[in-house]
Amino acid sequence: MPVPKAELHLHIEGTLEPELAFALAARNGVDLPYADTGALREAYRFQDLQSFLNLYYELMAVLRTERDFEDLADAYLARAAAQGVRHAEIFFDPQAHTARGVAMGTVVEGLWRALERWGSPRSSEAESGGEETHGVSTRLIMCFLRDESAESALATLDAAKPHLHRITGVGLDSAEVGHPPAKFREVYEAAAALGLRRVAHAGEEGPPEYVTEALDVLGVERVDHGLRCVEDPALVARLVRDRIPLTLCPLSNVRLRAVDTLADHPLPEMLDAGLLCTVNSDDPAYFGGYAGDTFDAVRDTLGLGPERLRELARNSFLAAFLDDDEERRSRYLAEVEAYVFP
């Protein structure tokens, strides 16, 4: 049984496995420019963030109906639950769908159907094929595409208004360099006024200044990636002092070449520095592993021992948006402390 954990950096569109992509393509009559799943997997060799994003957006063409989004989230939650995920805060990219004529409501309501089903405990043998499984509590975080305009982000927030009872927060993703956080000041102010939590990708490929700007201008409570903060000791000191969580994604960093190899990842030094680090899978269908695989990889390659792994699991629940359910957070944290590493 894997250590209980929360996943806080997960793009639901990045959980689209080649097999499901082809199944949805067939169901929806969409032509994919790949002969089969093997040929598609061959395309998963990325030079950088942009080369990944090109494929990530291309494959979304197969997602058209509520049922497609439901099936996508259902497949992710099944995999996550099997790898010890108790709580998942799930990003989605509305503009990547609305731009293709798929309505905001189709995306949110489709995802919600799966989230609702997984939100209650499940242990029946019939459902789980004999395996003991558990429910997964979830939150939805709507991301703005930073390579689109600030006006488009504002229109997206507006389109989300009928669905805000389903949405916990806003985030910022897509191509980072050249699109500093400050571009989105206004939409983050509007989101805060609506009671939404705020996170943003910063310091993945972009400089440490983008992390500072996300904190100062956008008022984010957590930083997604934040990897390049290590280049700025004053920023590290601030993140430590203010207990700002970082949602690191080590396997993503290797695949998108933010680090040369996993062995070069600064996670151990970041933990030693006192940063509130979490590890997450980002886009697991593309980057070679889900949450449990990621824990295993950092254990095996970075030599993290049981107490460091427990710290990562504990941090994931401390950093989760569970402020409206502290009883649940306490239960999850107690599970982490009671866990015996094999």
Ligand code: HPA
């Ligand atoms: O890793 C990522 N970075 C930025 N945008 C993204 N959209 C999906 N995954 C990512």
Ligand SMILES: [Zn+2]
């Ligand atoms: Zn991401």
